Amino acid sequence: MDSKIKLLSTDFDGTLFAEFENPPIPYQLQELITGFQKRGGIWVINTGRDMSSLMETMARARVYIKPDHLILVEREIYHHRDAQYVEHHSWNAACNKAHAELFGLVRKDVPYLSEWVNKRFEKATIYEDLYSPFCFVAEKTAHAEEIHQFLDDYCKKVPHLTVVRNDVYARFSHVAFNKGTALRELSGGLNIQPHEILAAGDHLNDLPMLSGEHAKWLVSPSNAIDVVKTAVRKQNGHVSELHCGHGVAEGIARFLGDANYQQ
Numbered sequence: 001m002d003s004k005i006k007l008l009s010t011d012f013d014g015t016l017f018a019e020f021e022n023p024p025i026p027y028q029l030q031e032l033i034t035g036f037q038k039r040g041g042i043w044v045i046n047t048g049r050d051m052s053s054l055m056e057t058m059a060r061a062r063v064y065i066k067p068d069h070l071i072l073v074e075r076e077i078y079h080h081r082d083a084q085y086v087e088h089h090s091w092n093a094a095c096n097k098a099h100a101e102l103f104g105l106v107r108k109d110v111p112y113l114s115e116w117v118n119k120r121f122e123k124a125t126i127y128e129d130l131y132s133p134f135c136f137v138a139e140k141t142a143h144a145e146e147i148h149q150f151l152d153d154y155c156k157k158v159p160h161l162t163v164v165r166n167d168v169y170a171r172f173s174h175v176a177f178n179k180g181t182a183l184r185e186l187s188g189g190l191n192i193q194p195h196e197i198l199a200a201g202d203h204l205n206d207l208p209m210l211s212g213e214h215a216k217w218l219v220s221p222s223n224a225i226d227v228v229k230t231a232v233r234k235q236n237g238h239v240s241e242l243h244c245g246h247g248v249a250e251g252i253a254r255f256l257g258d259a260n261y262q263q
């Protein structure tokens, strides 16, 4: 393809998708991505959601554009093949193994962690899912920040453990597997270099991919949190005045040099 950018890595919620808008992904952005794919560009949705949650949400929103690849739960890679998404087996197997070993160490501490949170934040929800032995949903962002700080301190005692947070939601993860390292694995396999990659995101869990190490062209919408906007600005990225998919469309169009784009 002739574009200097060969791959788009976009977060989903708050970046492409705004649940309460109609359509939740602006048509303009859908057309921009479709045109990019037709010219040979590759589009990856890089999200904290799992497969069923992402597929259901896209179907309900009547979004029919298809990502070429998915990075799910901030760490697992899937490829679009014959109308299905199939696993990037070697990476996902290594990812599962590393997490199983790490979470084996964490599990014994879950009662203590849960008690700490429950005592202070009675409206916080604590649960285990397939991806982490300890997850929380805080009542508000300020609570999430306090719990996050407590868990960060806990992580210092467990090698390779980190917290992945998106607003009031958080889970544990292995430091080697995140949106950035998964993007590097995927793009390396496609022989695409960081200077040929655009990444767009809005929250803390996007920071690992919003890094020159993995992507040169960075975009955040107006609803991105300040720490994300600062990181994007520092690396000469595009921080839009427009929210969610509108802002991301603006940034993608700017960096693709799409003269037809109009706000």
Ligand SMILES: [Mg+2]
Pocket (backbone or CB within 6 Å): 011, 012, 013, 014, 015, 166, 201, 202, 203
């Ligand atoms: Mg997001």
